[in-house]
Amino acid sequence: MSKLCCVRTIRIAERPNLVWVELETDEGLTGLGESFRGAEAVEAVIHEQAAPWLLGRDSRRIEAISRHLTTPYVGFGAASAELRAASAVDIALWDLAGKRHGIPVHEALGGAARSEIRSYNTCAGYAYNSGNKGGGAAGRRDVAGDEAAVGPYDDQVAFMRDAGALAESLLAEGFTAMKIWPFDGYAASTGGQMIALADLKAGLEPFRKVRAAVGDRMELMAELHSLWSASAAERICRALEDVGVFWAEDPIGKMNDFGALADLRRRTRTPICGSETLGGAVSYRQMLEAQAVDIVMLDLAWCGGLTEGRKIAALAEAYARPLAPHDCTGPVTLMAGLHLALHAPTAIFQEVVRATLATWYRDLVTGLPVIRQGMAQAPTAPGLGTSLLPGVASRKDAVVREARG
Template sequence: MSRITRLRTIRIAERPNLIWLEIETDEGLVGLGESFRGAHAVEAVIHETVAPFLLGRDSRRIEAISRHLMTPYLGFHSASAEVRAASAVDLALWDLAGQRHGIPVHEALGGAVRTEVRAYNTCAGYAYNSGLSAGGGRRAVAAGEAMRGPYDDQIAFMSDAGKLAESLLSEGYTAMKIWPLDEYATASGGHLITLEDLKAGLEPFRKIRQAVGDRIEVMAELHSLWSAHAAIRICRALEDLGVFWAEDPIAKMDDARALADLRRQTRTPICGSETLGGSVPFRDLLAADALDIVMLDLAWCGGLTEGRKIAALAEAYAKPIAPHDCTGPVTLMAGLHLALHAPTAIFQEVVRATLATWYRELVTDLPVLRHGMVQAPTAPGLGTKLQDSVRTRPDAVIRESTPG
């Protein structure tokens, strides 16, 4: 047996969207999980709903635990607080499984298909997606804002995208993702983009092509900000720029009919969606022929257990997958293990600004990149732990659940 004896959540005020979960067992092992957005809500679900069910159970029964937590009375088939909590639990259980057997998670999943996977750099900055702004934490860039360091890439793509592409190529990256069209959605609530705004939003893509030609792949992030009509106009305009994908182009990424209709009207490949929870929405999108590339976030979709089912669906439909991370370091490590294991994985998302700075302050180990390729971790489990200093921070909030 490997009985679960304690659940511990940790969050810090500096990164209010992030929450970590440590699961302890009577073997003396500690598994680490993570989720992102609505940390207070996830914390409540873990201690008030999950803990009474989980404490005392055998941590080796990952599939059974996942099935129970992924079918709550409310909150299933979405990235709800219930599913985000289930995701954190599942990542911690897989971490435990790898540690117990002394093998990395990609081996515990059934083995690696590849020993490295290509990275693309999401061109966020040092503070992107870390706060509690009205945009859910996505930090807007003011006109003329100065860069706060060499990797303030969101400011860079708005000011000189060509120079940014050259910088990325010099470090071995061969793919990048930008979102210069976001600022034009507010005026109409995403229902209309004018020709003037469209041309302005496409300019960074043109500067990249002018600077480096076809030596770098470019992804267009649309952040679910647009109606179908506006998204079609944007995706058609992107066709001649050779973008690798348009990501989350419409407001409701579980709307299989609308997304399939959009995909029929453009040659730009459609990618989606980190925002979906559980395998059923992905099944419906794939069955509707609505996606070219499957993106999933293991801290939101149900963890590795559900993630590999989504990957299997993608494989059955001959679609590539690309695990998401613009959120936290444990999610990044988990996504990497899936990207190494899943046959159709083509990319692992990274943010070089966070890899170089605050991710390092939170965990002991991060993925190793060589020439734009992310290397397979070799340590048991997920291959990383929280830094001891995280628990002793003055802004840390720690909550525990134990039997009785």
């Protein structure tokens, strides 16, 4: 038996969207999980609903715990606070499983399909998604035309100013794929219902600059952030056909409207990627049944953790769709996604943000992915291969809650 004897959550004011969960067992092991957005709500669910039931349970029964935490009544059909809480707990349980047996999580999942996986750089800055509260676009950084870069990896400013030079910088570091979102700023004026021709051409310009600077040596992904109506998304996706993007990600406002998404996919040659915003394997099955996407993206801190994640990966394999785990959130989710990407047969990319890898991720955890020439290497340490640094929980801005039993 490996009884859970402590459930601990940690938040810090500097990164208000992030919450970590540590699970301790009576054998002296600690597992680490993470979730993102609505951190206080996730924390409340963990302590008010999950912790009283978890304490005393056998931490080895990951599937049974996952089913209990992801199938109750209201709030569990999408990436809700309930499901994000379950995701954080599940990631921590898999970390425990690896540590218990002295093996990395990708081995605990059934073994790696590869020893490394290609990474792409999401061209965000140093605090794109984590330094402020808010849902949807309100939680993301908007770049003004005259905004100054705050460091060498302020890539969101860079892609709006000179995407070609940014692509050359990434190639010099070994990255051969990058993701940008120059259309976002044009959505607000119409609520995303349409995009004017002048704005469409302006949004295309960074893609054209990349092609002019580095040709076909760089794969390009277009992030649309669920900001657009189906008709506006169609106009954008058709325009992107000329620059050969690898995918257009989350193009429409409701990514669980699989009929509209499938119709968009039929109307454009641009491959459609979706969606980090979905929760649970059932949603992914419905999306794949509708033939709504070309590439499957998931976020392990939102979809139900590694237990649901490997089921989604199996669905992607069954439907012959490539898989791409998401990370523009936190270091633990990144490590969990990397383990799944190494394990899942159809995985093709692991998303990274070089700005956060080089800075504040390092201030929080003991281990991060090793990237060589754009390839993320398989971790070799037991479990996820990372833990919170000892000083995180004792920071002045930290909020720590514990339940013991």
